[in-house]
Each structure stands twice: as structure tokens, then as C-alpha cells.
Amino acid sequence: MEYYFAILLFAFTASITPGPNNVMIMTSGVNYGVRHSLPHFFGICLGFPVMVILVGLGIGTVFERFPVVHEVIKVVGVAYLLYLSWRIATASPVSLEGGQGKPLTFWQAVLFQWVNPKAWVMVTGAVAAFTSVSNGIYLQVLLITSAFTLAVFPCVAMWMTFGLGLKKLLKDPSHQRVFNVSMAVLLVSSIAPVIGELVQTYS
Numbered sequence: 635m636e637y638y639f640a641i642l643l644f645a646f647t648a649s650i651t652p653g654p655n656n657v658m659i660m661t662s663g664v665n666y667g668v669r670h671s672l673p674h675f676f677g678i679c680l681g682f683p684v685m686v687i688l689v690g691l692g693i694g695t696v697f698e699r700f701p702v703v704h705e706v707i708k709v710v711g712v713a714y715l716l717y718l719s720w721r722i723a724t725a726s727p728v729s730l731e732g733g734q735g736k737p738l739t740f741w742q743a744v745l746f747q748w749v750n751p752k753a754w755v756m757v758t759g760a761v762a763a764f765t766s767v768s769n770g771i772y773l774q775v776l777l778i779t780s781a782f783t784l785a786v787f788p789c790v791a792m793w794m795t796f797g798l799g800l801k802k803l804l805k806d807p808s809h810q811r812v813f814n815v816s817m818a819v820l821l822v823s824s825i826a827p828v829i830g831e832l833v834q835t836y837s
Contacts, residue, residue, distance in 0.1 A: 636827070637764070637827060638777060638781065640764070640824055640825075640826070640827045640828075641760070641764050641777065641778055641781040641824075642781045642784065642785065643820065643823060643824040644760060644763070644764070644781075644821070644824035644825065645760070645778075645781040645782045645784070645785035645786070646785040646789065646820075647817060647820040647821045647824050648756045648759075648760070648785075648821070649756075649782065649785045649786045649789035649790070650785075650789040650792070650793075650817070651722065651817045651821075652804075653750075653752035654746075654750050654751075654752060655678050655682075655746075655747075655750060655752070655753070655790065656789075656790065656793040657793075658674070658738070659671060659674055659675060659678060659790055659793050659794045660793045660794065662674050662737045662738070662794070663793070663794040663795060666736075666737045668794060668795055670737050671737050671794055673737065673738070673739050673740040673743070674737050674738040674739070674740070674742075674743045675743075675790060675791065675794055676740055676743075677738065677739070677740040677741065677742065677743020677744045677746070678743050678746075678747070678786065678790050679783075679786050679787050679790055680744065681743055681744030681745070681746075681747045682747050682753060682782065682786055683779050683782050683783045683786065684744070684747075685747045685748065685753060685757060686757050686760070686761075686775075686778060686779045686782050687775060687776070687779045689754075689757045689758070689761070690757065690760075690761045690765075690775035690778060690779065691772065691775055693707075693758070693761050693762075697765070697771055698771055704762070704765070704766075707758075707762040708762045708763060708828070708832070709832065710762070711758065711759045711762030711763050712762075712763055712825055712828055712829060712832065714755070714759065715759050715763065715821065715825055716822065716825075718755065718759075718821070719818040719819075719821045719822045720818070722814050722815075722817055722818040722821065723814055723815045723818035723819075725814050756782075760778050760782070761775065761778060763825055763828045764777075764778055764828065765778070
């Protein structure tokens with residue numbers, strides 16, 4: 635249960651932080667309204683978990699055949715996530731203005747996940763950090779997928795429905811800095827059990 639909570643925390647933090655999906659759905663909600671943005675919303679919320687399970691199971695097969703690859707990727711993944719946390723915490727305030735001409739369709743949003751760099755970081759980071767070859771890789775991938783499914787709906791919905799207010803709030807550089815630092819702290823907290831496991835293994 636504690637480990638699943640860590641996965642949920644990771645999924646929530648990764649899903650709620652600013653990124654291509656969130657900025658685009660926020661802009662769509664502001665410009666076109668919630669109703670017209672629903673296809674885009676469901677494309678993200680269903681397309682991303684599908685990506686998680688397909689990528690996760692593919693990586694899981696490699697991990698089962700070559701366990702050392704799993705350990706290497708776990709160490710690299712944790713290191714990268716710590717670097718990502720630092721980048722989030724120290725990021726300069728950025729413009730959250732979007733440039734969409736019209737709302738994305740459901741299938742456009744689904745396909746966008748596969749070219750979204752943040753989505754790839756989230757998937758590979760979660761699979762590398764929260765799986766263990768000895769404990770049944772496929773079940774673990776399903777648990778990670780379920781965690782992201784639970785997290786992505788409310789997180790993306792928040793950006794879509796409250797986008798205007800959040801956009802106004804984050805336009806203030808000081809507010810954006812506080813938000814970024816808070817998300818960075820949550821991101822580090824979410825991988826703390828994995829860091830502890832690595833320290834215990836290699837100390």
C-alpha cells in the first residue's frame with residue numbers, strides 16, 4: 635500500500651505539473667470552453683494510460699530477459715528525475731500562452747502522447763523507478779497504469795476547467811516560482827522509497 639501510494643504521488647505530481655498536455659488543454663478550455671474541449675480531454679486521459687501500458691510491457695520484456703538493464707535504467711531514471719526536480723524548482727517563469735487554432739480532436743490528442751517528450755519521461759521514469767524484476771513486471775506495469783489513470787483525469791480536468799484562474803495565478807512570476815518549487819518537492823518525495831531501496835542495495 636505504501637509503495638502504491640508513492641506511485642500515485644508520482645503520477646499525480648507528474649500529471650499536474652505544467653507540460654504540453656496541460657498547457658494545451660488549459661488554452662483550449664479558455665478559448666473554446668469545456669464542452670468543446672472534451673474530445674481533447676478524453677484523448678489525453680485515455681491515450682496516455684494506453685501509452686503507459688504498451689511502453690511498460692515492452693520495456694518489461696527487456697527487463698525480464700536482461701535484469702541488469704533494469705538496474706541501470708532505474709539508477710539513470712532516478713538520477714534524471716532528481717535532475718528534472720531541480721530544473722522544475724529553479725525554472726524561470728515562462729509564458730503559458732498557447733497557440734492552438736482550434737481544439738484537438740480525440741484521436742489527435744491520443745496520437746500526440748507519442749510525440750510528447752514529457753509523456754515519454756513520465757512513462758520511462760515510472761516504469762524504471764517503480765518496478766522490480768523479481769516481483770512480476772506485468773502486474774507492476776498494470777498498477778502503474780492504474781495510478782496514472784486515477785491521477786490524469788482530475789489533474790487534466792483541473793487545467794481544463796480552472797484554466798483561466800490558474801493561468802491568471804501563474805502569470806505572477808512569484809506564484810509560478812512557488813508552484814514550481816512545490817511540485818519539485820513532491821516529485822522528489824514520490825521517488826524517496828526508490829532512492830532508499832537503491833541506497834540499501836548498493837551501500
